[in-house]
Amino acid sequence: MAKFVLLVGVLFGMTAVVAGAFEHAVRKMIIEDTTGAAEVAGDELSDPAPNAEAAKRLSQYETGVKYQMYHGLAMIALGLVMAFSSRGQVLGLITCLALVVGVKLFSGTLYLISAFGMTHLVMLVPIGGTIMILGWILFLITVLLFDPLIDKEDLETT
Template structure:
């Protein structure tokens, strides 16, 4: 199970990088959606200022989704390492991982849809996703508290 959690963490890290790299394309989608027409961006730089407050808000939502996506990918890698070197807490660890996965999908995934496609009707899923992420962190803490090394220090001497 630890290997599966490590796999999920690396997968989430990779997909967060991809989502971050797509910010420029998403910026164009947001500008087109807000303006109601196909609009060319003034420049090709990612640091161009947003054309209006609505675009800026939606870009900030997208960036928040990417940030939480990446942080939880790294957390899953850490959880996988803890599970790999611990004799206890495997079930709690997998439940923590699943909670984080559901949380990221609901939180970041919904923010991606709201920001890129303007699907504001999904807004209520964001706090549900956040609650799953918080639950995942609490379960991660319990997994750490259950930690018992696979190898005793005396066995190494």
């Protein structure tokens, strides 16, 4: 189970990097959508957004990428806790699933809202955030259940 959680964490991290790399294309889509211009002058990532709506949507996209990366790293840490513990395996897997669902609802919805203007999905963002908080509570319980596979006494020679 620990290997599965590690794999999910690595995949989340990888796809967060991919989403970040697509920011240039998404930025162009957002600016075209909010300004109506087919050509975007000075569309460098460092250029300021041409209007408040574009700035808001770009910020939402970046928030989605950040939270996906943070939770990918958290799942890697969770997988390591599970790999070195004799307890909490099932709870660790449930924690991973809660984080996956939470991130998909939170970050995934932010991606759709920002890139495609699907504002009717906005109510999924706080649901995803709530599920992520639940995942962190479950992570805390998993850590509290941590029982090392090898005790210090086992390492000492007599």
